[in-house]
Every structure is written in structure tokens, then in C-alpha cells.
Amino acid sequence: xxxxxxxxAVTRELxxxxxxxxxxxxxxxxxxxxxxxxxxxxxxxLATVDAPVSMSSRRLNLVxxxxxxxxxMVIIGVALNLRxxxxxxxxxxxxxxxxxxADSACADFSxxxxxxxxxxxxxxxxxxxxxxxxxPMPTGPIAYVAAQILPGTFTYRGLSITDEAFTSVHAxxxxxxxxxxxxxxxxxxxxxxxxxxxxxxxDSLIVSASGPAAxxxxxxxxxxxxxxxxxxxFDSSSVTIVMKxxxxxxxxFPYQMKSGQLPFGFAxxxxxxxxxxxxxxxxxxxxxxxxxxxxxGLFLKPWESMALRVxxxxxxxxxxxxxxxxxxxxxxxxxxxxxxxxxxxxxxxxSQTTHRFGDTSFEDQVDLQRMILIxx
Amino acid sequence: MPLSEDxxxxxxxxxxxxAARGSADALAGLFELHAAMVHRVAYRLTMSADDxxxxxxxxxxxxxxxxxxxxxxxxxxxxxxxxxxxxxxxxMRSSRRRAATAIRAESxxxxxxxxxxxxxxxxxxxxxxxxxxxxxxxxxxxxxGYTHADIGGLLGIxxxxxxxxxxxxxxxxxALLGDR
Numbered sequence: 001x002x003x004x005x006x007x008x009a010v011t012r013e014l015x016x017x018x019x020x021x022x023x024x025x026x027x028x029x030x031x032x033x034x035x036x037x038x039x040x041x042x043x044x045x046l047a048t049v050d051a052p053v054s055m056s057s058r059r060l061n062l063v064x065x066x067x068x069x070x071x072x073m074v075i076i077g078v079a080l081n082l083r084x085x086x087x088x089x090x091x092x093x094x095x096x097x098x099x100x101x102a103d104s105a106c107a108d109f110s111x112x113x114x115x116x117x118x119x120x121x122x123x124x125x126x127x128x129x130x131x132x133x134x135x136p137m138p139t140g141p142i143a144y145v146a147a148q149i150l151p152g153t154f155t156y157r158g159l160s161i162t163d164e165a166f167t168s169v170h171a172x173x174x175x176x177x178x179x180x181x182x183x184x185x186x187x188x189x190x191x192x193x194x195x196x197x198x199x200x201x202x203d204s205l206i207v208s209a210s211g212p213a214a215x216x217x218x219x220x221x222x223x224x225x226x227x228x229x230x231x232x233x234f235d236s237s238s239v240t241i242v243m244k245x246x247x248x249x250x251x252x253f254p255y256q257m258k259s260g261q262l263p264f265g266f267a268x269x270x271x272x273x274x275x276x277x278x279x280x281x282x283x284x285x286x287x288x289x290x291x292x293x294x295x296x297g298l299f300l301k302p303w304e305s306m307a308l309r310v311x312x313x314x315x316x317x318x319x320x321x322x323x324x325x326x327x328x329x330x331x332x333x334x335x336x337x338x339x340x341x342x343x344x345x346x347x348x349x350x351s352q353t354t355h356r357f358g359d360t361s362f363e364d365q366v367d368l369q370r371m372i373l374i375x376x
Numbered sequence: 377m378p379l380s381e382d383x384x385x386x387x388x389x390x391x392x393x394x395a396a397r398g399s400a401d402a403l404a405g406l407f408e409l410h411a412a413m414v415h416r417v418a419y420r421l422t423m424s425a426d427d428x429x430x431x432x433x434x435x436x437x438x439x440x441x442x443x444x445x446x447x448x449x450x451x452x453x454x455x456x457x458x459x460x461x462x463x464x465x466x467x468m469r470s471s472r473r474r475a476a477t478a479i480r481a482e483s484x485x486x487x488x489x490x491x492x493x494x495x496x497x498x499x500x501x502x503x504x505x506x507x508x509x510x511x512x513x514x515x516x517x518x519x520x521g522y523t524h525a526d527i528g529g530l531l532g533i534x535x536x537x538x539x540x541x542x543x544x545x546x547x548x549x550x551a552l553l554g555d556r
Contacts (some may be wrong), residue, residue: 011546014553015518017499023419023428030429031407034436035400046435046442046459 150273150345152373157319158366272339273346275308277326282309307331308339316340316350318367323349347371388452396443407436410453414460420515421464423504431464438463461516462530468508502552506545513538514545 027033275283312327323342330337336354341347352365394402414435419428435456446455503511512531516522517538522530524538531538 011518014499014546014549018420018503018515018519021420021499021503023415024425026411026415026429026432030411030432031404031436034407034433035404037433037437038400038403038440046438046463 150347150373152371154347154368155320155370156366157369158364272308272328272341272348275346277310277328277341277343277346279310279313282307311338313343314340318349318369320349320368320371325349345373389448392443392446392452395440398440403436403440406439410456411436413453413457417457417460417520418464420503420519421461421512422468423500423511427464427467431460431467434467435460435463457520461520465512465530468512499553502549505552506548510541510545510548513541514549517542518546 275281307330309329310326311329313325314327315322315324317323323340324344325340326343328339328341330339330351330353336352338350338352339348340350342349347368349368350365352363354363391402391405395406411432415428415432418431418435419425422428422431439456442459446452449455506514513527516527516530517524524535524542527533527538528535533541
């Protein structure tokens with residue numbers, strides 16, 4: 001065969017050669033395994049929608065990772081330690097407002113129950129999230145006004161942009177915030193419906209606590225699916241929350257998601273509305289995942305500080321409407337993380353973050369798509 | 377339409393309706409007819425036998441529910457092929473490919489030594505060594521017959537970007553296969 005072929009001939013030869021490339025034979029029991037998995041209730045959502053599938057081998061992991069961070073709440077806990085100074089704070093203040101949350105997987109656990117927490121974390125990515133905020137309120141120098149958090153359903157949609165060529169649109173996710181009580185004091189309950197969970201119906205909520213510890217150490221370990229019941233238990237030495245209800249689910253989410261970066265984006269709607277945002281305001285929020293001993297090592301750091309600073313006021317338009325917003329810088333200016341928070345309701349309208357990995361930058365944007373406020 | 381085609385179309389429609397209602401037999405029939413195509417498409421895009429087999433399972437596990445989105449236009453096989461491509465791309469996007477990256481340098485070396493031997497081993501090695509964004513465009517354009525406009529829409533890239541990637545893919549393949 002000649003080494004020098006004209007382009008067309010080479011292309012033709014390549015095409016013919018590749019077209020003749022056959023995979024190794026399928027295992028003879030492939031269909032039997034498919035039938036067994038379906039019989040066990042397993043479902044898989046196929047990509048039938050004509051939306052772009054963002055691809056880049058060089059950025060593959062970044063896309064997947066950020067998808068996980070954006071679209072999932074995995075397990076998160078937010079403990080607020082508010083103060084005016086942005087100095088380092090290694091240990092949480094005793095005056096914490098704790099907002100913990102967890103996902104209960106919408107995956108099918110019938111028959112077997114995976115004991116791996118990590119596995120649960122992955123599966124839970126597109127499941128149902130629940131969050132419970134509890135008092136005591138912080139008594140630090142910055143007032144946190146929980147009453148400012150409006151009950152309602154807030155639907156967000158994420159967009160990831162690596163550059164002009166690679167854009168990924170995430171499925172919308174809704175967070176429903178309502179008021180409840182915990183230990184006889186006002187608390188917030190937030191339930192998030194994921195991409196594959198179309199509805200969440202909460203029938204009962206049982207909260208018990210054996211100590212005064214903040215809820216941010218809460219964890220979860222039990223989830224069940226499919227349609228018909230949802231049972232999420234948060235458990236620690238001090239707090240147990242059991243929710244019962246049922247969910248409407250389309251199917252299981254098929255892809256493994258990694259834990260990795262904390263998805264601050266979906267915790268913020270619970271936190272930011274209560275902040276006393278105003279011209280020139282700044283403060284620091286400390287964020288901690290609810291680290292269960294079994295989950296130790298899943299997170300790089302047990303505690304993250306996030307500085308917030310109001311840097312301006314802008315009118316922006318998203319799918320949910322046009323809003324007069326406080327523009328809030330998250331972290332340092334070079335972090336290029338911003339939030340736009342409606343000045344009247346303090347609802348997060350948009351959050352935007354630029355991640356950098358070596359010479360690659362990656363932009364996440366989450367916009368409010370719809371907002372239904374609930375009068376309680 | 378000839379009677380035999382008519383019967384085939386009716387049979388297929390019946391099979392699809394039954395599969396959509398959860399009939400395992402109908403799904404088995406669809407598997408028998410289309411699994412090889414699904415497997416081939418998945419394999420060519422991933423160049424991984426394991427991934428391809430997983431994708432076959434995923435596609436047929438999800439097929440009954442996905443049939444609700446099938447409008448009947450353009451033929452079922454073409455629709456399923458498209459779904460397979462999209463499912464494969466989404467899976468690739470969410471997979472971590474460390475192992476593939478680690479062996480890539482070695483594969484490139486081996487492929488380059490193959491002196492343009494267009495045997496299957498060399499082709500498979502070269503394709504595996506190709507960066508996935510190039511391989512995908514090459515496979516979709518040259519093998520699956522997608523237009524650059526289609527590929528652009530599928531991957532969320534410009535038509536021109538698709539053309540550039542195809543050019544790069546061919547050039548890289550030639551280099552890997554020893555056309556010096």
C-alpha cells in the first residue's frame with residue numbers, strides 16, 4: 001500500500017476501513033440482563049430531545065463535574081456564621097443558623113440496597129432534595145432575617161459554558177420552600193424536585209433532636225423509591241428528621257455523578273434571601289457539608305468561607321421576568337462569581353460562576369425560570 | 377408500497393406499540409432487529425467494547441418509555457440510531473476517561489508504527505487514540521453520514537467547527553496510521 005495517497009483516496013480508505021470495523025460480539029445473555037433489569041423496575045431515560053450534547057474530551061471531566069455540582073444538591077449543609085469581617089474563621093460560631101439538606105435518591109433500590117454512601121451520593125444527584133433550616137438564629141453583628149425568606153416554589157435552570165463552542169443546558173430544578181417548626185421554633189423546609197422527579201408530596205415531617213447541636217451535622221442514610229413512597233432520614237447523634245410522602249417520578253437518572261465540588265448554587269436560595277442586602281453591604285458565610293463519619297474524605301475541606309459583597313444594582317431579565325437586583329460579588333473579584341438578587345424579595349434571580357482549571361475556564365449560570373410565591 | 381413492506385410496517389408499528397406498553401416479547405423482537413446497529417454505533421463512538429455493551433443495555437432498558445417520543449417520522453431504525461448517538465455522547469460526557477488518557481500516548485506510538493496498515497487492529501487503535509471530540513465528528517460525518525449542520529446541532533458547535541474537527545480527525549488518523 002502506498003504511503004502517499006491523495007486526500008480523497010485516504011479519506012475513502014479510512015471510511016471504508018472504519019465502516020467495516022465491528023465491535024466484539026455482544027454477550028449472549030445481554031437481552032436476558034436487560035429484561036431482568038427492567039423486571040426489577042430499572043428504567044433509563046434516553047436522550048431523545050433535540051438539544052445539543054456538549055462534548056469535549058479535554059473538558060469532559062469538568063463538564064461532568066460541574067453538571068453534578070449544578071444540577072444536584074447531593075448532600076449539602078449550610079451553616080451560617082455571619083460576621084462583618086472577612087477574616088479567617090476556622091471553627092463555627094456557637095451562634096449558627098444551620099440549613100442542612102440531603103437528597104433522597106430517586107433511583108430504584110428495589111431488591112438491593114447499596115450500602116455505599118458514595119454510591120448514594122452519585123445516584124442522588126437528580127433525586128429529591130430536602131432541606132430544613134432551624135433556629136437559633138445567629139446573634140452576630142449581621143442580622144439574618146429569616147422572615148425575609150419567602151415561601152414558594154422557585155424553578156431554576158442552569159447553563160454551562162466552556163467557550164462559545166461548548167454549551168450545556170441543564171434540566172430545570174424546583175425548590176419549594178415552606179415554613180415549619182423545629183423544636184417548637186420556626187424553621188424552613190425546602191424540598192427540591194430534580195430533573196426526573198416531577199412532583200413531591202410531603203405527608204408528614206417528624207423532627208426529633210436529642211441535643212442542642214446545630215443541624216449542620218445532620219446526615220441521611222435511607223432512601224426509597226419508586227413512586228408511592230419517599231422516606232428520607234437525616235440522622236446524627238443529635239437530630240433525626242423523617243419525611244414521609246410520595247413523589248412523582250419519570251424514571252431513574254442513568255448516569256453516575258461524582259460528588260466533588262459543593263453545589264452552593266442551590267443552597268443559596270435558602271440563605272441569601274435572609275441577608276440584609278443593601279448598598280455597600282458585605283459579609284461572610286461559612287458553609288459546611290453535613291459530614292457524617294462515613295462520609296469523611298468525600299469533601300476536600302470541612303468548612304468553606306464565602307465572602308459576599310454588594311457591588312451594584314442592575315436590572316436583569318430572565319425567563320421568570322425582569323428584576324431590579326442587587327449585584328453581589330461572591331468571593332474575591334478575581335473569582336468572577338456573581339449573584340443577582342431581587343432587591344424587593346431577595347430571591348436569587350441569577351448566579352454566575354467562572355471556574356478555572358489550568359488554562360481552561362468554565363462558566364456556570366443558573367437563572368430563575370419561574371417563581372410561585374405561597375401565602376401562608 | 378408493496379404488500380410485504382406494508383406488512384413489515386404494520387408489524388413494526390405493532391411491535392413498537394407493544395414494547396411501549398411494556399411487553400418483554402416485543403422488546404426482545406426489537407432487540408433482535410436493532411441491537412447490532414446500536415452496538416456498532418456505540419462502539420464506533422466510544423471505541424470501548426465495555427462501554428458499547430453498557431450502552432446497548434441502557435438503550436434497550438430505556439426504549440419502552442422513550443418510544444413515547446417517537447413520532448413515526450423517518451423510520452424507527454433511523455430514530456433509534458439518533459437516540460443511540462445522543463445517549464452515547466451523554467454517557468461519554470459523564471464518564472471519566474482517565475484510563476483512556478493514560479494509555480493514549482502508548483496507543484499513539486503503537487498506531488504510528490503500524491505503517492498505514494489498514495487492518496482492524498490498527499484502525500481500532502488509531503481511533504481509540506484520537507481525541508474524542510475529533511473521533512465523534514469523524515464517526516458522525518464520515519461513517520454515520522451526518523451533515524455538519526446536524527453535527528453542529530447535536531454537539532452544540534458551529535458548522536465550521538465541525539468541518540474543522542473532521543479535517544483534523546482525518547489528518548490525525550492519517551498520521552496515526554503512518555501516512556508520513
